Amino acid sequence: MKRIFVLAGILLCLTVAAPAASEVGVTDDxxxxxxxxxxxxxxxxxxxxxxxxxxxxxxxxxxxxxxxxxxxxxxxxxxxxxxxxxxxxxxxxxxxxxxxxxxxxxxxxxxxxxxxxxxxxxxxxxxxxxxxxxxxxxxxxxxxxxxCNDEDNAIMMVDYIKADLNLGPDKAVIGVCYQDDEWGKSALEGARLAADQYGYKLVEAPYKKGSKNLNPQVMKLKARGVTHCFYAGYAPVYAVLLKEANKVGWKPKFFGDYVTVDPRTFAAEDLADGHYHFFNLGLRxxxxxxxxxxxxxxxxxxxxxxxxxxxxxxxxxxxxxxxxxxxxxxxxxxxxxxxxxxxxIDNFDTGGNGYIDYGPGMRKGTHQYRILKCNAEKKIFEPVTGWREPSLKWPEREKLK
Amino acid sequence: MSVNRYCVRTYKQDRRIFPSPMARLGLGVLGILLISLPFWAGAYWVHVACVCGVAVVTTLGLNLLTGYTGLISLGHAAFMGIGAYTAAVLAIKAGFPFLLALPAAGAMAALAGVVVGIPTLRLKGLYLVITTLAFQFIVEHIIFHWDSVTNADTGLDLPAAALPFITFDSKEKFYYVILVMVVFTAFCAKNLVMSRTGRAFVAIRDRDIAAEIIGIPLARYKLLSFVISAFIAGVAGALYAYLVGHIGPDLYTFEKSIRYVAMIIVGGMASILGSILGACFITLLPVGISEVFGPLASAYPALATRIGAVNVTVYGLVIVLFLLLEPAGLFGIWIRVKRYFTQWPFTY
Missing domain, CATH: 3.40.50.2300 (Response regulator)
Structure with missing residues (x-):
């Protein structure tokens, strides 16, 4: 019996002394x-x-x-x-x-x-x-x-037109000019959900990825009387869109997605001035x-x-x-x-550079954005709203699709 | 003197796929290494081996079309894409088992091969290249825009491949499926090129008018070559889809078609062994370069993009030097090395 206790004691000591199984990729140093x-x-x-x-x-x-x-x-x-x-x-x-x-x-x-x-x-x-x-x-x-999520941003554009600009469905026609991939389709989906909610007419104008000529899209949007146009795509193409719109005398208000908050937008020079952009980060x-x-x-x-x-x-x-x-x-x-x-982690401090937040079952870290206005003369973007969320939030809005 | 492909005494010896005892011994050793690979190589190398295997299957098919029949295709990734999406759609929407989805993928790609092959029967050289190029872009466009079937650029998730008694739910298990397919495709291709059909392909490639004069029906054999090659590419596409578990339009682009053509050029045109060597070489080259430059990029992240540029330059340089210094491809080097040993001490 004594031997059994001694053996058990030794085993216990060995178990306690054994190093804990370490995590992959983590050492003492x-x-x-x-x-x-x-x-x-x-x-x-x-x-x-x-x-x-x-x-x-x-x-x-x-x-x-x-x-x-x-x-x-x-x-x-x-x-x-x-x-x-x-x-x-x-x-x-x-x-x-x-x-x-x-x-x-x-x-x-x-x-x-x-x-x-x-x-x-x-x-x-x-x-x-x-x-x-x-x-x-x-x-x-x-x-x-x-x-940034373009579905969020497109909903926020319609919210802004309705609530901040006070333009009802009789005074505004929404357009979406987007790159024809998941990124662009996400913007279209958001605009569609919000336009349906408020009763706005929606015109879509997709363009092929890599395209540098947006004349057909611009002509379509102009012909359908679009007054406010969301753009989902890269900044250089956005500059092309602005120039093309100017060429045919079409003067809507553009809302560029977060990728257009980029120095390359200023390639359109003064044509970029006064248009809106969405961004989830602080500005330099x-x-x-x-x-x-x-x-x-x-x-x-x-x-x-x-x-x-x-x-x-x-x-x-x-x-x-x-x-x-x-x-x-x-x-x-x-x-x-x-x-x-x-x-x-709640309310993580980014030093005024935006918000990032997760939770159990929530892996979408961005919820809040601001709307910016382009100042082409100074070549900067300036916020025109505070931090806000779209009226139709994810994942609740999935039920509307 | 030992018996080899270049020194045979009987027709029986000539018909052997592996003519010499040394070839059979080498094959045996290679077989043991390949079968035991998942036990000693680790998941990373098993994955790389799987990618190599899929490339080998595709290249074998392309070499039948381009190397043996002389019909250049710049749309082979499109055939792979058709096979991959066929397998994925059948598996996801119709619940097809792996064993049925694989041949169905090949059959659909072969059907596309007929569709491309018939109008190209009267085309050669550059005109054929442009036609297959157009086919590549048409397929890319369809994959990207046929949302309801292909799910556009979101792509499709495939279930794990399974047979009634085993599910290939890990790379290590699926490696054996790919290995079997590589051996089976290589065996069939080798037999095919040594048959009447294979000789007809070569005759068409060397001089199609002369081939027609001696009684080879050009239309039938050209179409057959397209169909076989597309079928193999379709099966390879499906294999790749099951390997990665997710497919999207980015996997079957024009750039991939170019890579397969590079594989048969580097490996050696009209050679089964060349197809295998070329596929392995082009697949392993970036992996090898990454082995050298990867640690540098990790040690000096600030220089990572410059190291990336060096990586691309070295990749291009190796291929250019290869084409300049060894136009017969890896197969040519292999033959020279083999001759050196079999004919030693004579130099020729």
Whole structure:
């Protein structure tokens, strides 16, 4: 009997002394993060922005001693914006690099290609900035979305026309000029829902991705008497739209989506002046605390050029929230605890650069936007409203579809 | 002297697919390596091997059309796309099992092959290239805009491939499906090119008028080549769809068609082994480059985009140098290496 007790005691001691099973990608000294970026494909400019921002973010944290003494490490894989290569890159990050989490990824095709793998392998991906709703609908526990949603923005345009401009269905005709993909269709869907709600007439004018000639779209929208037109697409094409509208003497009010809050919009010069834009981030010309921090860190890192990118806070807000969550979890860092912590963070302070918020079953991180007006003379965008949400909120509005 | 493809004494030896004992031994060793790969290579390399396998199947089909019959196609990714979407739609909407969805995918692509093949019977060279290019863009357009079937750029999610007794719910399991398909396709292709049909293909490629004079019906064999090649591409497309579990328009673009043509050029035209080598080489080249430059991009994220540019340059440079220095492709190198050993100590 005595021997049994001694044996049991030894086993107990061994069990207690055995090291706890550590989380993948986390050691006593490091936390391994991974990302797939387009470093040599059609979206290489995005890859450059994201890798630079990640580099500045990691350097800043490591300089301060890391997260609870653990330094951050980053593995970067080039996906060339290709879904097939993204699948390979994801497998490499998970299987070879054994990363704890994947950070700051984008691209509808690439992110959709690995969406199921993220859930299957249970790798927190924070955030994806892909412009497709399937990133958060239905929500996956491991996939967090943070960007702008054109469905939200198109609803807000109709809200603004109705409530702020006081123009009823007899005085305004809504138009939507959009790139004919999921991104653009999302804008059309939002405009349709809101137009139906208030009884506005809706005219749609899709254009093919890559198109540089919007004359047929402009002629159609003009002929149908469109007075307020939402635009979903890239900034250079938006500038083309403004020039084309001017050429045929059509003078509606344009509402550009978040991608048009870009210096390239000023290629249209004074034609861009006075038109509206939607944005979920703080602006550099507002001189917010968040932008001051960005200016300080990016200037010190010799990356001043990145400060001209209005979407920079989109990256910084999300990485700031990720850092906060890592710190809040404490030393016993696991993927599941990290996700629970991200869900529990309320009113994350972005330094005046917008809002980011998640919850159980809520993976859509953006809910609030502002409407901006373009000041072409000063080459800036200025807010004309405070932070607001669309009248038809997600996911409730899904029932109306 | 040992018996090989270039030194045979009987017709029986000539008809052998693997003519020498060394070839059979090499094949055996390769077989053991490939079968055991999931046990020692890890998920990443298994995935890369699966991608290689799909590329090999596609390239085998394309080489029958372009390498053996001399009909250049710049629309092979479109055939793959047709196969992939057929398999996906049948599996999702009609509940087709994997075993039926795969041949159905090939059949639909083969039907598209007939549709493309018939008008191109009178076309050669550049005109045929333009026609297949147009086909590629038409298919891309249909995939992107036929929302109700293809779900546009959102794409379709496929269920895991399954047979009555096993579900291939991991890459390691599905690897064996792809391996079987690669071996089966290579075996069929090798047999085909050694048959009367294969010789007819070669005759058409070398001089179609002469082939017609000696009694080869050009229309039938050209169409047959298109149909077989498209069928194989369709099956490969379906295999790829099941491998990735999700398909979208970005997977079957013109750029992919170009890549398959590059595979047969680098590997060696009109060669089964060349198709396999070329597919593996072009698939593994970016993977290999990433092995070298990837750690650099991770260590110096600030230089990541510049490293990406170097990556692309090296990729292009390797292919250009290959074409300049070894026009016969990898198959040509393989033959030279083999001859060196089989004819040693003689130089020729």
């Amino acid at each position: 490091t936390i391994s993060l991974g990302t797939f970026q387009d470093l040599s494909g059609p979206g290489a400019y995005l890859g450059k922005i994201c890798t630079t921002a990640l580099n500045v973010w990691i350097d800043n944290i490591n300089r301060q001693g890391g997260i609870h003494g653990r330094k951050l490490e980053l593995a970067v894989e080039d996906n060339k914006y290709d879904p097939e290569l993204t699948k390979v890159a994801f497998t490499k990050l998970v299987d070879r690099h054994k990363v704890f989490a994947i950070v700051l990824v984008y691209g509808s095709g690439p992110c959709t290609a690995v969406k199921d793998d993220i859930t299957e392998k249970k790798v927190p991906t924070f955030p994806t900035m892909a412009s497709v709703e399937s990133m958060y609908d239905p929500p996956s526990r491991y996939l967090f979305w943070y960007a 010309n507002e001189n917010t605390e968040g932008w001051k921090e960005l200016e300080e860190l990016f200037s010190a890192a010799g990356a001043e050029k990145m400060l001209d990118v209005p979407l920079l806070p989109l990256l910084w807000n999300s990485m700031g929230m990720f850092e906060t969550a890592l710190r809040k979890v404490g030393t016993d860092l696991t993927r599941e605890k990290l996700i629970d912590t991200i869900e529990s």
